[in-house]
Amino acid sequence: MKSTSKIWLIVIFLLIVGTRIFLTMQIPSLDYEAYSVMRQVENIKQTGLPLFEDELSYSGRTHIFSPVYHYFLTIFSFIMPLELVAKIIPNILAALTLVIVFFIVKNLTEDETISLFTAGLSGLIPVFFNSTINNASIYSAVIPLFFLTIYYFISTLKEESYVTKLLVAMILLTIIHPSSFILVLSLLIFILLVKIQGLRESRRATELVLFFLFFVFWVNMIIYKKAFLFHKESIIWQNLPILLLTQSFAEVTFIETILAIGAIPLIFGLISIYLTLFKTKRKTLTLLLSVCASIFVLIWLQYLELFTGLVFLGVALCIMSAEAFKRLYDSSKLLKIEYASRYLLIITIIVVLIAFIPNINYFLTNSEARPLQEDIQAFVWLGQNSPKNSTVLVYPKEGGVMSFYSGQKNVMDDDFLLIPNINARYKDITYIYKQRFLTSAIETLNYYGVDYIILTKQTQEKLNMTDLMFVDQTCFTKIYPQNNQTQVPIIYKVNCVLNSA
Amino acid sequence: MKNEIQKNYNLLLILVILVLICVPIIIKTTTSQKTYLAEETYYHERMIQQIRADGITTLDNIQEQNISTNIFYIIFAYTYIPTNILIIIIPIIFAALSLLIMFKILKMLKLNEEVAKYGLIVLVISPAILYVFTVFSPKNFIYLMFLLTIFLAFKKNYWGILTLMLLSLTNAIIGGITLVLLILSYLLNYTKDKTQIYGCGLIYVLTLLGLFLFSKTNLIIDFTPTILGFGELFSEFGSLQGYTIMILGLAIIGIASWWMKNTERTTIILTISALFVISIIYPTIKLITITVFAVYAGFAIDYLIKREWILEILKNITLLLIICSLIFTMVVFNATILKTVSYENVLGASQLTSADKGDTILSSEKNGFIIQNLAARKTFLDGASYKYPGYSDKIIILEQIYYSKNLKNLEEQLQNNSIKYIFVDSEMKQNLWNNKEEGLMFFLINAKEFVKVYENNNIEIYRYLGEIKSD
Numbered sequence: 001m002k003s004t005s006k007i008w009l010i011v012i013f014l015l016i017v018g019t020r021i022f023l024t025m026q027i028p029s030l031d032y033e034a035y036s037v038m039r040q041v042e043n044i045k046q047t048g049l050p051l052f053e054d055e056l057s058y059s060g061r062t063h064i065f066s067p068v069y070h071y072f073l074t075i076f077s078f079i080m081p082l083e084l085v086a087k088i089i090p091n092i093l094a095a096l097t098l099v100i101v102f103f104i105v106k107n108l109t110e111d112e113t114i115s116l117f118t119a120g121l122s123g124l125i126p127v128f129f130n131s132t133i134n135n136a137s138i139y140s141a142v143i144p145l146f147f148l149t150i151y152y153f154i155s156t157l158k159e160e161s162y163v164t165k166l167l168v169a170m171i172l173l174t175i176i177h178p179s180s181f182i183l184v185l186s187l188l189i190f191i192l193l194v195k196i197q198g199l200r201e202s203r204r205a206t207e208l209v210l211f212f213l214f215f216v217f218w219v220n221m222i223i224y225k226k227a228f229l230f231h232k233e234s235i236i237w238q239n240l241p242i243l244l245l246t247q248s249f250a251e252v253t254f255i256e257t258i259l260a261i262g263a264i265p266l267i268f269g270l271i272s273i274y275l276t277l278f279k280t281k282r283k284t285l286t287l288l289l290s291v292c293a294s295i296f297v298l299i300w301l302q303y304l305e306l307f308t309g310l311v312f313l314g315v316a317l318c319i320m321s322a323e324a325f326k327r328l329y330d331s332s333k334l335l336k337i338e339y340a341s342r343y344l345l346i347i348t349i350i351v352v353l354i355a356f357i358p359n360i361n362y363f364l365t366n367s368e369a370r371p372l373q374e375d376i377q378a379f380v381w382l383g384q385n386s387p388k389n390s391t392v393l394v395y396p397k398e399g400g401v402m403s404f405y406s407g408q409k410n411v412m413d414d415d416f417l418l419i420p421n422i423n424a425r426y427k428d429i430t431y432i433y434k435q436r437f438l439t440s441a442i443e444t445l446n447y448y449g450v451d452y453i454i455l456t457k458q459t460q461e462k463l464n465m466t467d468l469m470f471v472d473q474t475c476f477t478k479i480y481p482q483n484n485q486t487q488v489p490i491i492y493k494v495n496c497v498l499n500s501a
Numbered sequence: 502m503k504n505e506i507q508k509n510y511n512l513l514l515i516l517v518i519l520v521l522i523c524v525p526i527i528i529k530t531t532t533s534q535k536t537y538l539a540e541e542t543y544y545h546e547r548m549i550q551q552i553r554a555d556g557i558t559t560l561d562n563i564q565e566q567n568i569s570t571n572i573f574y575i576i577f578a579y580t581y582i583p584t585n586i587l588i589i590i591i592p593i594i595f596a597a598l599s600l601l602i603m604f605k606i607l608k609m610l611k612l613n614e615e616v617a618k619y620g621l622i623v624l625v626i627s628p629a630i631l632y633v634f635t636v637f638s639p640k641n642f643i644y645l646m647f648l649l650t651i652f653l654a655f656k657k658n659y660w661g662i663l664t665l666m667l668l669s670l671t672n673a674i675i676g677g678i679t680l681v682l683l684i685l686s687y688l689l690n691y692t693k694d695k696t697q698i699y700g701c702g703l704i705y706v707l708t709l710l711g712l713f714l715f716s717k718t719n720l721i722i723d724f725t726p727t728i729l730g731f732g733e734l735f736s737e738f739g740s741l742q743g744y745t746i747m748i749l750g751l752a753i754i755g756i757a758s759w760w761m762k763n764t765e766r767t768t769i770i771l772t773i774s775a776l777f778v779i780s781i782i783y784p785t786i787k788l789i790t791i792t793v794f795a796v797y798a799g800f801a802i803d804y805l806i807k808r809e810w811i812l813e814i815l816k817n818i819t820l821l822l823i824i825c826s827l828i829f830t831m832v833v834f835n836a837t838i839l840k841t842v843s844y845e846n847v848l849g850a851s852q853l854t855s856a857d858k859g860d861t862i863l864s865s866e867k868n869g870f871i872i873q874n875l876a877a878r879k880t881f882l883d884g885a886s887y888k889y890p891g892y893s894d895k896i897i898i899l900e901q902i903y904y905s906k907n908l909k910n911l912e913e914q915l916q917n918n919s920i921k922y923i924f925v926d927s928e929m930k931q932n933l934w935n936n937k938e939e940g941l942m943f944f945l946i947n948a949k950e951f952v953k954v955y956e957n958n959n960i961e962i963y964r965y966l967g968e969i970k971s972d
Contacts (some may be wrong), residue, residue: 037536060935061935067609163815173801203810204812207811208811211818211819214822217826217827221826228737229738232737233732387851419935420933421904424904443907444906447943449937
């Protein structure tokens with residue numbers, strides 16, 4: 001590796017990390033998903049153990065997950081405030097992906113300029129950027145680790161000395177997150193494609209795949225055994241409520257999907273897929289094609305949440321796009337225009353940067369992804385002005401943040417594993433906000449033992465309403481805001497119990 | 502001399518396997534709180550007792566529905582050996598015989614000795630087979646008859662026709678599949694006796710005709726497909742009689758690694774795939790499919806051991822992982838089956854004898870057979886309900902009862918279905934209500950329409966005080 005490339009790589013890395021941290025600091029709160037991670041990190045910091053038995057989530061439930069990532073974040077929580085840890089560390093981890101992309105592309109094209117360009121491009125994939133910038137997402141660690149494993153796999157095919165590194169990466173990925181199943185599927189498709197394409201079979205690859213297959217299966221069976229037994233086959237969808245599952249696919253248009261990955265990685269990636277299938281027969285490209293194919297199949301069958309799948313697909317396509325871009329770059333060198341290839345590179349970089357600007361704007365203005373300050377104030381107020389262990393009803397995605405700030409029990413949040421009858425619960429909670437009849441509403445509130453109900457400003461905007469329609473003065477007492485303001489979060493105390501008992 | 506040592510070694514292997522199989526039976530019979538190993542045992546015991554008391558019948562006296570006249574019950578009803586002894590010894594005897602015949606079949610197929618041994622070990626570790634070898638049920642008989650029919654066919658022995666008849670009488674679908682396998686083995690030149698195949702075909706048709714004339718219920722129950730979902734297909738999802746993903750994976754590696762002629766390979770792959778798909782709707786077929794998978798898993802283990810690995814370190818780790826997974830599967834099975842019937846559930850069920858004859862008892866499907874046997878009372882659902890029409894309607898009603906928000910609606914459902922008693926165990930509390938006072942549980946505890954009539958560590962029984970509608 002040339003020293004100039006090294007410097008450029010460091011510069012690109014710092015620029016991407018800097019941009020990410022700068023942007024996330026512009027937002028006072030974290031995204032909704034981050035708060036459940038924060039609660040885990042906080043608990044580890046205080047007790048040394050993760051919160052497997054959670055009294056607040058769903059008014060008491062068992063969490064099932066691998067706490068490796070949370071322990072990693074906890075280390076940093078001793079040297080900086082928790083909110084800063086959630087804003088800085090995941091961004092550094094996510095940005096490391098571009099370093100790995102650089103090495104994979106270098107391995108693929110043996111061209112450091114193209115590698116640097118692709119590395120930069122991978123740092124600006126919109127869906128990856130948005131999914132990992134402000135939510136302390138575990139994918140900030142999973143994505144770089146996933147592609148690091150692929151990098152070591154490619155290297156091991158060429159040289160045996162990488163085996164130990166590959167094994168370490170494989171083991172880490174497996175114990176951190178079940179995404180290792182995606183890699184297993186990719187590797188199986190790779191073995192199949194190698195056979196179909198008539199490439200020379202690598203015994204080493206077969207052995208690694210065999211090992212990884214059994215290892216991933218064994219580890220995940222141990223970690224998630226309880227969830228496997230509880231949810232049976234629906235574990236594949238992580239017990240996601242059907243309404244939410246269908247919404248997540250139905251609400252996204254084709255154009256939005258293209259924009260999520262980015263036009264340049266998508267176009268050049270697709271050209272590379274064509275080249276891999278019909279023109280060039282190279283194992284590295286076949287492996288990357290297998291990753292794309294496995295993710296595509298998983299998204300198509302709705303086994304993988306759309307945006308999570310697009311993150312993996314975006315990075316894989318970005319790496320693949322290097323092959324097509326290199327061909328264009330090399331061809332441009334043959335043109336009679338002086339520095340044509342450089343111009344091409346500069347123009348493409350400018351196009352990528354211009355295309356990325358709306359994404360920054362989207363991130364800064366997308367208030368739906370995170371709680372509003374007024375809502376947070378209401379949660380804090382409730383925590384200080386209500387008896388301990390009260391049950392509070394908020395919209396499902398707000399459950400985690402409400403419990404984090406108020407320390408009160410929620411009826412539902414966004415971790416659905418091991419929760420019985422999840423579809424009915426989700427339907428009940430989302431429908432109650434639109435409920436007109438007092439008796440039906442009280443019935444549902446009694447069923448879940450609700451003491452307080454919050455209508456956040458976020459929910460008011462989402463459902464286009466200013467107050468709950470079923471409330472009356474006998475059964476509900478408006479306790480927040482106290483000065484009868486409208487258009488702010490509203491908290492009601494539930495006073496009534498239906499006369500059934 | 503070498504042959505003698507080998508023979509002794511094989512015998513020792515079968516003995517060790519038998520001891521392993523006996524572990525759950527030994528644990529259950531030596532503890533002071535005696536219960537049977539699986540809830541279905543209570544059903545089979547009741548059937549045998551019913552035949553002993555009333556003679557051969559096609560009506561279930563408790564559930565008041567048609568049942569098949571199973572030859573397995575008839576044989577053991579007229580042995581007059583106490584059922585609690587039958588329940589312990591029959592699975593062991595049938596397991597020993599099945600293993601011996603299986604070993605003989607593998608030898609007759611001229612498989613490598615190592616492959617046969619690995620195959621046999623994997624077979625015994627497979628939860629579905631382990632279940633057959635430990636739990637008293639007609640499947641003991643079905644599996645033995647299936648293996649015996651194949652063995653006798655390979656031996657060109659005409660007693661095989663009789664065993665096929667017995668098999669078809671017990672389960673017409675398995676009989677049919679066995680016949681198809683015999684025809685395939687003839688086409689692939691594993692067996693060469695045409696007359697025997699014709700004989701088997703003829704006897705199968707005659708058996709079906711006999712069943713059609715004398716016991717249509719048998720045919721209806723055997724041929725009615727049941728879709729239980731993938732959860733019931735794989736042991737990893739909690740099914741005690743399901744496939745194991747690890748063994749399935751090994752079988753695929755085994756098929757890929759075993760050299761054979763193209764036609765043979767295609768036929769075998771197509772047959773196995775077809776059997777796998779059919780087993781989704783006819784679960785008993787899993788016994789045949791798993792047997793085949795176990796043999797191919799034996800090939801895979803042999804291949805992985807003998808293969809020259811470039812990365813030697815991976816060989817040892819991979820084999821260690823496979824061994825650990827197989828042991829893990831067996832341990833999980835034993836732990837699960839030992840927990841299926843708790844002593845508290847049995848004690849609780851026996852309290853319901855005082856319930857009125859016409860009352861229906863509501864509990865989980867798992868508890869159905871236990872209540873029917875010990876309290877001699879009808880239950881809303883049991884482990885065999887899925888075979889009968891109206892099952893999906895009952896499930897909908899059950900959901901409405903369990904997650905009821907309205908006492909009036911709840912009472913209406915209880916009255917319409919003559920439910921007077923509700924039997925709740927800790928597993929139901931955890932799985933249905935996450936240990937919270939929600940839905941039915943809320944009303945049981947708080948509503949004056951319900952009164953708790955029994956409670957122990959694990960069980961709560963509630964009586965509904967309202968009037969129920971009589972049929």
